[in-house]
Amino acid sequence: MSRIVNGDPTLRVRPETRASVEAAIDMLNYTPHPSARALRNARTGLLGFALNDVNDPIYAEMVERAQVEAAQQNFSLILLNTAELAQRGEAFREIVLGRRVDGLLIQSGLGSWEDAVQEIARAVPSVVFGADSLPGTRTMRLDDARAAQIATRHLIDAGHTSIAYVGAPGTSSERRFSAYRAALVDAGLPWLPAIDGGWTADESHEATVRFLGSGAQVTAIVAVTTTAALGAHSGIVAAGRRIPDDVALVSINDAWFARHLNPPLTAVWLPLGDLGALAVHEVIEQITEPRDGETVLTEPAPRLVVRGSTKTLATGRKDDDPGGQASDR
């Protein structure tokens, strides 16, 4: 009976038996009780998604695709706070030690809780995002270097010679910074130390205002992510400079609001949604066979979307663009 419900492929049963069982299921609108199933199978059908800040639209995109992918594989996504988990409080005991979830997706590489995240990832089947490769851990990230390179090259190609980078804490930002620097070095141009912004628009706003207020003479900025770019955008305006005439701006990541800024934000799109879906797929595989290793999601490739926050300088050289290029509105 149970084997009919669950579609056991090794089962052979008379068609009439199967039919009568299926009729009963339909008539009673029978659904297996999830708790009983979970107890018996030692599987909850739950995946945890641990985030630092649900409000970041970049995460929202990942979460949405992750949720859809999970639902397709009959898993539900439960929302967790990285901070709560990392502080080994009630939540840690219940979720991680208590095995409330079958697997965990954890954001890392943001400069907080890195050690705790690693420990948790070893206790439960997990995929860690954004972090550098870690022995014993399954990590997954985007092609940060390529994206930062495309952003920086776009500015170089537009004729800029003095380009800054607005960053944030953690290894994700550091990888992007290195590629920014490398692109400038390659072009024989000077690079500047990263401006210490943050992962929120407010922090990057303050950092940008301070940086420009100190008399810095850059003509272009690369921002670590779209929220930071938004803060840089308002910061440039607050500092009394014009975009793109005085200071051009490119965002790594292309969140949905980029096109609605004034002027619209030139950005390098990265496949965040795909990363979320792929991570769910991976963590479900890990439940049955644990595996470590690093995946850098290079496809679909980062893609430059040119909008109004950058333009070719009158005096600038005009080369081909290195990345795929697109433009909207």
Place this chain on the structure above:
Amino acid sequence: MSRIVNGDPTLRVRPETRASVEAAIDMLNYTPHPSARALRNARTGLLGFALNDVNDPIYAEMVERAQVEAAQQNFSLILLNTAELAQRGEAFREIVLGRRVDGLLIQSGLGSWEDAVQEIARAVPSVVFGADSLPGTRTMRLDDARAAQIATRHLIDAGHTSIAYVGAPGTSSERRFSAYRAALVDAGLPWLPAIDGGWTADESHEATVRFLGSGAQVTAIVAVTTTAALGAHSGIVAAGRRIPDDVALVSINDAWFARHLNPPLTAVWLPLGDLGALAVHEVIEQITEPRDGETVLTEPAPRLVVRGSTKTLATGRKDDDPGGQASDR
């Protein structure tokens, strides 16, 4: 033993017994098995949050506070798709009929799935957001009328006499529209039919461009929510008008990005986070004693935050502002 773990208050036990049990719990790092508990108690400790669009930053704020509140009461939040649920597919059968969650938070009033939401809300202890009062259902919403009134009055007080409303499908927007219209009628000014935008920035952008392109001579716009205001913002710019000189703009809701627009967006803040937390509290109560009725969260009150997208017209009257008033940056 079990009663010690769960802190049964009626239990009287020798202190030494209690101590030795607690020592054992600590030593073994014992956590009750959630699935077994769920099976025995017919409670999963799970609350579902059904959303149409996780990407809307307005929801993100609610979800975040709801998650924190749920965690404090030892519940986890699982993320659900309203569309999937409403279409009575696999998810409906599993989550609603299968009682995978103890309670449900559902967004409604957005013009889709209203009937299905109502049906689901009757099958599972639920709190429905944004909807009008429904018999047999626990509904909860913000003070839409007051917020729209404050927004509209702000523009009237600044001297505007031709004010439009950019709306979206559903009853939430209709309530705001009614208050917009009432405020204008009160002031003896003409009102216009709602401009049919949508809940996304892209839709409202298109609607605004079309509206302004048709030669409409309004000098100010009230937008149903911050995402719509963002679309209106970029739409006004795309139509070649200046903000606030040609067209002023006020948003109902004050999402985090409002202050970073250029010019920054004047907005009426509403307690969305509080609504999320309160809803979790309510739905947990409903699990033990079902109740219907409507709650309109009027406190904390809507609050006008004046930024650069509005200004007092040179020729305009200058009255006091009707709502609490604040301004930042």
Place this chain on the structure above:
DNA sequence: CTGAAAGCGCTTACAG
């Protein structure tokens, strides 16, 4: 006050 036993609804190994 304390310990043993029953049962929540499922799945799977086993006997018929």
Place this chain on the structure above:
DNA sequence: CTGAAAGCGCTTACAG
């Protein structure tokens, strides 16, 4: 091929 029985880990009513 089919049906009955055991057991997942808890909680609670019950016997001692």
